[in-house]
Amino acid sequence: TGILVPPPSSSSVPPVILTQDELKKIAAYKAVEYVESGMVLGLGTGSTAKHAVDRIGELLSQGKLKNIIGIPTSKKTHEQAVSLGIPLSDLDSHPVVDLAIDGADEVDPHMNLVKGRGGSLLREKMVEGACKKFVVIVDETKLVKYVGASGLAMPVEIIPFCWKFTAIRLQKLFEYAGCSAKLRTSGENGDPFVTDNGNYIVDLYFKQDMGDLRAASDAILQLAGVVEHGMFLDMATTVIVAGELGVKVTDK
Ligand code: 5RP
Numbered sequence: 001t002g003i004l005v006p007p008p009s010s011s012s013v014p015p016v017i018l019t020q021d022e023l024k025k026i027a028a029y030k031a032v033e034y035v036e037s038g039m040v041l042g043l044g045t046g047s048t049a050k051h052a053v054d055r056i057g058e059l060l061s062q063g064k065l066k067n068i069i070g071i072p073t074s075k076k077t078h079e080q081a082v083s084l085g086i087p088l089s090d091l092d093s094h095p096v097v098d099l100a101i102d103g104a105d106e107v108d109p110h111m112n113l114v115k116g117r118g119g120s121l122l123r124e125k126m127v128e129g130a131c132k133k134f135v136v137i138v139d140e141t142k143l144v145k146y147v148g149a150s151g152l153a154m155p156v157e158i159i160p161f162c163w164k165f166t167a168i169r170l171q172k173l174f175e176y177a178g179c180s181a182k183l184r185t186s187g188e189n190g191d192p193f194v195t196d197n198g199n200y201i202v203d204l205y206f207k208q209d210m211g212d213l214r215a216a217s218d219a220i221l222q223l224a225g226v227v228e229h230g231m232f233l234d235m236a237t238t239v240i241v242a243g244e245l246g247v248k249v250t251d252k
Contacts, residue, residue, distance in 0.1 A: 023139035027242040028052040031101045037066040042127040044102025045074040045120040052101045057084025074120035100131040116155035116230030136236045140243030153203030155230040166225035178207025
């Protein structure tokens with residue numbers, strides 16, 4: 001799959017096809033322009049955030065950035081950052097984070113997000129909730145009219161105890177929006193996917209708009225057994241979208 005970038009009409013240069021991954025990289029590199037020496041940085045998780053973390057590592061190794069402290073949002077990002085020599089810490093030692101850069105699965109017109117299809121939503125929400133600035137990096141396929149509109153998963157992290165009971169209760173909450181709840185599995189055996197925190201994930205799929213997102217969030221979080229959900233409401237301060245016509249930066 002690729003996205004066609006048309007050259008200027010007067011140009012004889014053939015059109016350039018950028019892959020989705022190249023667009024993710026463009027957004028990520030743009031976000032790293034916000035990073036300054038001495039910052040405490042939230043390091044996101046996923047294929048888009050990976051480009052940003054690589055870039056931060058590269059700038060550190062070149063001496064173009066200094067005294068950065070990274071707060072990883074997953075074990076995977078922790079490993080990547082260690083391999084790049086990025087000094088790391090955690091929220092216990094650095095409760096205030098200057099800037100976080102992370103991808104998203106959906107971005108609505110109000111800069112509300114769905115995150116966690118990579119399974120790291122809880123740590124992402126903790127780190128990104130502690131940030132002064134949260135820069136979201138996506139390619140244009142992630143833009144949606146409303147949360148859930150992609151028809152893809154809105155993840156909810158739950159404790160493993162009686163997970164079916166919790167999944168059914170989640171589905172019932174959103175019956176009005178044609179919701180179906182599925183336990184996320186991994187591997188060929190269909191074993192439950194286990195998060196970095198030892199929990200399970202139930203993915204919610206919606207046929208219709210769930211409406212008031214704050215009310216939906218409150219209702220989910222009130223269920224015993226739920227740890228966190230993947231709606232990131234009113235958290236992003238900047239959204240960087242890389243697409244067919246270039247890069248668009250929107251600040252709140
Ligand atoms: C992981 C996430 C990711 O940021 C989200 O899934 C986007 O991933 P990608 O950049 O690979 O498309 O929330 O929990």
